[in-house]
Amino acid sequence: MIAIIDYDAGNVKSVQNALKKLGFEAVITSDIETIKNAEKVIFPGVGEASSAMKKLKERGLDIVIPNLKQPVLGICLGMQLMCNASEEGNTKALGIFDCEVKLFPNSDIVPHMGWNNVSEMKGKLFENISDTDNFYFVHSYYAEICENTSSVCDYITPFSATLQKDNFYAAQFHPEKSGDAGFKLLENFLNLRF
Amino acid sequence: MLKKRIIPCLDIKDGRTVKGVNFVGLIDAGNPVELAKRYVEEGADELVFLDITATHENRKTLVQLVEKIAEEINIPFTVGGGISEISDVDNLLKAGADKISINSSAVKNPDLIKTFADKFGSQCVVVAIDSKQFGDEDYVFVNGGRIKTDYKTHDWAKKVENLGAGEILLTSMDFDGTKQGFDVRLLNEISQIVNIPIIASGGAGKMEDFTEVFNETKATGALAASIFHFGEININYLKQVLKQQNIAIRF
Numbered sequence: 001m002i003a004i005i006d007y008d009a010g011n012v013k014s015v016q017n018a019l020k021k022l023g024f025e026a027v028i029t030s031d032i033e034t035i036k037n038a039e040k041v042i043f044p045g046v047g048e049a050s051s052a053m054k055k056l057k058e059r060g061l062d063i064v065i066p067n068l069k070q071p072v073l074g075i076c077l078g079m080q081l082m083c084n085a086s087e088e089g090n091t092k093a094l095g096i097f098d099c100e101v102k103l104f105p106n107s108d109i110v111p112h113m114g115w116n117n118v119s120e121m122k123g124k125l126f127e128n129i130s131d132t133d134n135f136y137f138v139h140s141y142y143a144e145i146c147e148n149t150s151s152v153c154d155y156i157t158p159f160s161a162t163l164q165k166d167n168f169y170a171a172q173f174h175p176e177k178s179g180d181a182g183f184k185l186l187e188n189f190l191n192l193r194f
Numbered sequence: 195m196l197k198k199r200i201i202p203c204l205d206i207k208d209g210r211t212v213k214g215v216n217f218v219g220l221i222d223a224g225n226p227v228e229l230a231k232r233y234v235e236e237g238a239d240e241l242v243f244l245d246i247t248a249t250h251e252n253r254k255t256l257v258q259l260v261e262k263i264a265e266e267i268n269i270p271f272t273v274g275g276g277i278s279e280i281s282d283v284d285n286l287l288k289a290g291a292d293k294i295s296i297n298s299s300a301v302k303n304p305d306l307i308k309t310f311a312d313k314f315g316s317q318c319v320v321v322a323i324d325s326k327q328f329g330d331e332d333y334v335f336v337n338g339g340r341i342k343t344d345y346k347t348h349d350w351a352k353k354v355e356n357l358g359a360g361e362i363l364l365t366s367m368d369f370d371g372t373k374q375g376f377d378v379r380l381l382n383e384i385s386q387i388v389n390i391p392i393i394a395s396g397g398a399g400k401m402e403d404f405t406e407v408f409n410e411t412k413a414t415g416a417l418a419a420s421i422f423h424f425g426e427i428n429i430n431y432l433k434q435v436l437k438q439q440n441i442a443i444r445f
Contacts, residue, residue: 011287011288013264014264014292046314046318110389110390111316111317113317113391114391115196115199115444116195134444138360154195174270177270178269179269
């Protein structure tokens with residue numbers, strides 16, 4: 001069973017829809033036992049970092065998530081909250097990835113919104129995905145390049161499109177909204193064996 | 195490189211796709227779920243659904259329709275029409291929409307933009323602006339282009355950005371329906387004022403119009419309706435043509 005973490009931050013339904021299409025049942029839940037016992041965990045999120053962190057804390061999820069042992073996939077704000085800290089609302093985050101989240105300088109249009117390709121892809125998430133495939137991004141803050149960077153996107157500045165450390169995976173883009181390439185990446189995550 | 199977006203727009207009435215000129219002479223253009231699926235297959239980068247009969251009863255139909263669309267497609271989509279309360283946004287996002295578009299209700303109550311952006315994030319708040327030129331000035335129109343407001347388009351665009359809009363869908367009423375191309379002047383003037391993405395709308399009639407809007411303006415997306423519905427332009431073919439002209443396009 002797959003758990004999609006529900007902490008009242010954004011559109012989790014589309015993640016569930018995507019998994020269903022790929023043949024995986026998923027529950028949307030904030031129940032700590034269900035999350036701990038899930039085969040895989042997806043940590044989605046859209047919205048503002050400090051209020052999202054507050055919601056995680058209210059549910060005790062700030063302690064649960066960093067201690068999960070199964071494969072975990074953070075998406076968009078979920079990924080940013082897995083980093084050390086975000087400039088958005090001066091938020092101290094979960095600290096899973098040794099990485100800082102910063103606001104894009106306004107030398108080009110912000111938010112970075114739309115389809116972009118990624119490069120320097122590492123790891124199993126990118127099996128059968130090429131650097132000409134595009135993913136759907138929408139964000140004004142970005143995770144810096146760090147030792148956990150597993151692919152790079154370039155918009156205004158090169159930044160971490162995905163991160164990986166041990167059982168923790170994360171994508172800045174929305175694989176559930178990224179057409180066939182996004183579904184391929186989700187499938188690669190769902191097929192991980194640990 | 196960030197790709198330019200091709201965005202078909204579907205006008206929805208009583209659960210069907212329709213197309214007309216100024217809301218009269220509506221032609222049925224098909225089942226929106228089927229049409230949406232076709233566009234995804236053809237390579238649309240995003241979809242916009244506008245509910246043109248936003249009555250209470252119709253709202254429920256729309257939410258059900260959004261659920262069906264969300265189950266069938268795996269690219270982002272925006273829903274607009276008659277959205278004026280937090281509960282409207284909440285229902286549509288929960289049904290699976292990625293963004294909502296507001297127009298008249300934002301002009302009536304600009305703080306709505308901030309309310310929605312704070313609650314749901316700027317990324318899901320699209321402000322649609324219908325603009326028409328009077329002499330040297332551009333003015334904002336509401337109620338489907340029927341009522342002129344006192345807002346100059348330039349001032350309003352800046353204001354919606356400051357209030358937290360994530361994107362502007364800019365329709366030129368002067369060019370809409372003419373099929374003579376997008377309003378390059380207006381798009382260039384507004385993109386000098388704001389730093390959020392602008393979707394060009396109104397005037398698309400042929401493939402060269404898309405080349406022109408992407409080469410000559412900072413618009414990050416281009417929206418059109420009937421030319422796609424009635425098969426005048428196939429999205430896949432359009433994207434191939436744009437790519438040949440070195441415009442960044444997703445395949």
